[in-house]
Amino acid sequence: MKRVSIKDVALKAGVSTALVSYVLNDRHTNRISKLTAEKIKNAAKELNYRPNSIARSLKAKKTNTIALLVADIANPFASQIARIIEDEISIKGYVILIGSSDENAEKLHQLIDIFLNRQVDGFIILPVEGSEKYILDLAKTKAPVVIIDRYFNNMDLPVITTNNYGAAYQATEHLIKRGKKNIGLLTFKTELIHLNERVNGYKRAVLDKGLINKSENIKYINETNIDVEVPNAIDELLSNEDKIDALFFATNKLALAGLRKLMVLNIKIPEELALITFDESEAFDIFKVPVTHIKQPLYEISKEAVEIITGMIEDKNLKFKPRVYNSKLIIKQSS
Amino acid sequence: MKRVSIKDVALKAGVSTALVSYVLNDRHTNRISKLTAEKIKNAAKELNYRPNSIARSLKAKKTNTIALLVADIANPFASQIARIIEDEISIKGYVILIGSSDENAEKLHQLIDIFLNRQVDGFIILPVEGSEKYILDLAKTKAPVVIIDRYFNNMDLPVITTNNYGAAYQATEHLIKRGKKNIGLLTFKTELIHLNERVNGYKRAVLDKGLINKSENIKYINETNIDVEVPNAIDELLSNEDKIDALFFATNKLALAGLRKLMVLNIKIPEELALITFDESEAFDIFKVPVTHIKQPLYEISKEAVEIITGMIEDKNLKFKPRVYNSKLIIKQSS
DNA sequence: CTGAAAGCGCTTACAG
């Protein structure tokens, strides 16, 4: 089963490969005779010719391929972004190579290497903790890079993200307006800035509204041990004599673990305990009461990432400025 | 910013490109002098040389790339499979190109075309309704193809799936053993065999256990209109004088829409209405009561798909037999 | 032990 090449088409049509290339790519067709063009098209069709993108890429030094490197493709947050990006970018004639770094900086490093060798035209990266140096090294190769969602400070790269600080502030403020006075926060123990910004937004709102920040109200969970630490943290937050009357989950994963725990506790929501969480989940609507959450602008982030990466590919000197999109607080019965 | 090629390395090391290729690929190294090998390795390192996979692919007629074409990457079912496949296949040195056909046969057709042109070494496909002919056309090109999850009859292709009929039978039987006598079923209006097998399993179990199949107990939902039709269907199922005492959801998407509806109804679960659903979801654990569900063997299916596709790539005449993995009924309080 | 050369399947500047 030999693949048919442009040579076979040329042979069959009795012309040179150059003409075949021109006709099939619709170039210089004004100076090619109609008859020849017809012959070529027919030959191509009869032989069921398909152009070899690999050969074309080699010649053109462009693969029309973009690497999308996410922290975990099985996380709905990432898979939804992947779907939108895939849709948007295919309109522009690109294809997405997805890599899932499994929250592991070393794996991200490997993926970057593999995709550099594969000559992708650009990278859209949702970084993981500790991956800063690999991303900076990548940027040094002059490969176009766009960072989404998570980010690092002082990176001279296009960053597209949501207003983590502001959204957390708004959510906390909302709880306080509802009369809550002692708000717990569950977050990850991490150096990731976007998460720590959420903590900062929470703290600031507490302060601004005349409440006090108690360090024992913030629980830092190890990502790798969620299922044990989240229930424990909730037990602690609720067992203080000064127990919390509202709980803020900093991510969807934390919320899911937390809601599972709260299922088995006999607590009135929102009267005894109000709930609010970052991110969305198909689960939030079917909890005891639907859960108030912060809806991130996935569509805007994804679309902007596509715009910028394709823009950078076409114009290496493209100026960019970081984009911060606002999240939306979706108020439900849990608060 | 010129990319450094094997020529640059050869020049710097003062040898031919052939030697560079041999050394860097660890071939014929036994007949290359240590000194030369050192020189080459150093030159490559100093120049920060990276082999161009595209050029290699062109020469080798192998891209080490596999297309994974799913119905919807944003569906957790697909994104979990994607993650497992990505992990497994990277061990074997392949990279996954993901395409999401959005439950649209035409889009799947386009994706197949694009990926054929890109010379992927093989396809793992989760088909959509109406895509049978495109998949058969693809198979005719002799490209290795593995079908997962959904399938068509009489396709001489490796199909890896779960025991849809048996799992639905078991689930229905379980409900009947719990004393339920009038079981509703929500499924999609579709020609997809795997779903209709679920209906068949349900019907057979009803029959075998001495109950009667009532056509009004099965509701066929239009995929595109879930959020309207599911609540309506549930209203109907519950408003009969002879109303149902158990409800079986044929997929996770149907279950989610159904659970949202049941949230607002005042029904005792499982006493008045027992629930059971195909697939998993992070949501099922936090419903009023955790939901009994059929856990499909995602890991086994994914791993087997990787084994078969890589096997077929390495040996075009590989014999395969369809593999059916058993699902597992996870019994929770909803039944 | 090493190098010159062909070739993978395209595109494109050039010559006629």
Add this chain to the structure above:
DNA sequence: CTGAAAGCGCTTACAG
């Protein structure tokens, strides 16, 4: 209007 030829960056059979 059309063709011969070079070249993208590799690999590899062959010759020495």
